[in-house]
Amino acid sequence: MKSAAARQVGRSRWIVALGVSFTALVLLALVPVFLERQEDRLEREIETFSLARPMLPEVALVHSREMMRIEQYVNSGDPSFVTSYQSDLRREEDLLNDLRQVIRSMPATYRSDLAQLEARSSDWKVLHSPLMEPGVIATTPQEFRESIGDDRARCEALRTAFRAFEDRLISDATSASFRLERQRALQFWIIVGAIGLAVAGALAMVIVGVGLQDLARSETQRRLETVAARREVRAILRGTTDGLIGLNLDGCCTFLNEAGARMLGYSPRDLRGKRVHGLIHHANQDGSKHSEGGWPAKLSSGSEKTVRILDEILWRKDGSSFPVQLTVSPMTDGLEARGVVLTFTDMTEIRAAEDALRDAVQARDEVMAVVSHDLRNPVGT
Numbered sequence: 001m002k003s004a005a006a007r008q009v010g011r012s013r014w015i016v017a018l019g020v021s022f023t024a025l026v027l028l029a030l031v032p033v034f035l036e037r038q039e040d041r042l043e044r045e046i047e048t049f050s051l052a053r054p055m056l057p058e059v060a061l062v063h064s065r066e067m068m069r070i071e072q073y074v075n076s077g078d079p080s081f082v083t084s085y086q087s088d089l090r091r092e093e094d095l096l097n098d099l100r101q102v103i104r105s106m107p108a109t110y111r112s113d114l115a116q117l118e119a120r121s122s123d124w125k126v127l128h129s130p131l132m133e134p135g136v137i138a139t140t141p142q143e144f145r146e147s148i149g150d151d152r153a154r155c156e157a158l159r160t161a162f163r164a165f166e167d168r169l170i171s172d173a174t175s176a177s178f179r180l181e182r183q184r185a186l187q188f189w190i191i192v193g194a195i196g197l198a199v200a201g202a203l204a205m206v207i208v209g210v211g212l213q214d215l216a217r218s219e220t221q222r223r224l225e226t227v228a229a230r231r232e233v234r235a236i237l238r239g240t241t242d243g244l245i246g247l248n249l250d251g252c253c254t255f256l257n258e259a260g261a262r263m264l265g266y267s268p269r270d271l272r273g274k275r276v277h278g279l280i281h282h283a284n285q286d287g288s289k290h291s292e293g294g295w296p297a298k299l300s301s302g303s304e305k306t307v308r309i310l311d312e313i314l315w316r317k318d319g320s321s322f323p324v325q326l327t328v329s330p331m332t333d334g335l336e337a338r339g340v341v342l343t344f345t346d347m348t349e350i351r352a353a354e355d356a357l358r359d360a361v362q363a364r365d366e367v368m369a370v371v372s373h374d375l376r377n378p379v380g381t
Contacts (some may be wrong), residue, residue, distance in 0.1 A: 049173035263319035
């Protein structure tokens with residue numbers, strides 16, 4: 001029972017160790033893949049930020065140049081500044097187109113904010129378009145001087161909005177870089193932990209395996225010792241001249257040795273599992289019935305004491321009987337009663353010798369009586 005419990009505990013520990021190793025292998029297989037996907041997403045996001053970030057200062061610079069062209073034209077009236085302004089407009093449009101392409105993969109809020117910035121830029125341009133649009137000049141530089149302050153204010157507000165957009169982009173890029181570093185650190189420690197867990201699981205499996213191997217070795221040794229003990233007992237049972245019958249608590253035969261089989265005429269197979277009282281102890285010598293309550297096996301199992309009967313008879317399979325000396329001993333397993341063992345010795349030859357001795361003594365006594373009578377009464381006296 002103890003070894004079975006130890007085996008069960010050993011198997012449970014081995015299963016736990018196997019589960020730990022399997023979990024570690026799953027972590028090593030799946031976690032890096034998941035974290036690498038997260039890293040790829042963050043790296044793409046950072047790359048997008050890196051592409052968009054230098055465009056914003058350039059757009060702000062173009063706006064400053066545009067404002068400068070407007071002021072130069074208003075102050076000088078030189079049409080070449082209008083041409084330069086148109087060139088700056090085209091450069092601004094190219095930059096905004098590139099910026100739209102870059103932020104297409106970014107969150108929708110960026111696209112919405114850029115659209116608002118473009119709307120503010122259009123509002124600013126509407127204010128001075130009558131002055132700077134070629135062929136549609138409806139306002140002279142002198143007339144525009146009165147509203148140039150408003151134009152400067154709108155330009156400054158536009159540059160401030162673009163700086164805020166740039167600051168947000170820088171902040172998000174920094175946050176993404178921080179998350180990427182944290183993700184890589186997390187991946188490193190998870191992999192280290194999973195490797196440690198796998199090593200611990202493998203080590204636990206080795207330790208438990210060695211324990212199970214030792215347990216199996218000791219169990220094998222115990223079984224070999226049990227087999228050897230059984231063989232020794234069987235050799236003793238075969239070698240003894242006394243008959244031995246094992247009975248369980250119900251009075252049924254559990255074993256019969258060879259000497260007992262020869263005496264009773266039954267094979268072990270004939271008696272195994274059968275109630276033997278009705279087969280070998282059912283009647284007295286005169287044919288009267290033996291009650292099972294007086295059956296020595298019952299007396300011994302009830303009292304748990306050894307019962308010895310010097311003069312008893314048992315019945316053979318062929319119906320003949322023979323005298324025996326009977327000993328009934330309780331059979332226990334620890335503190336639990338398992339049945340009894342009947343040991344019987346064939347007393348046929350001893351009883352015959354006793355009868356012969358008794359007859360000889362009687363004959364001697366008769367001869368001595370005759371001789372004594374003759375000596376007391378001589379012939380012719």
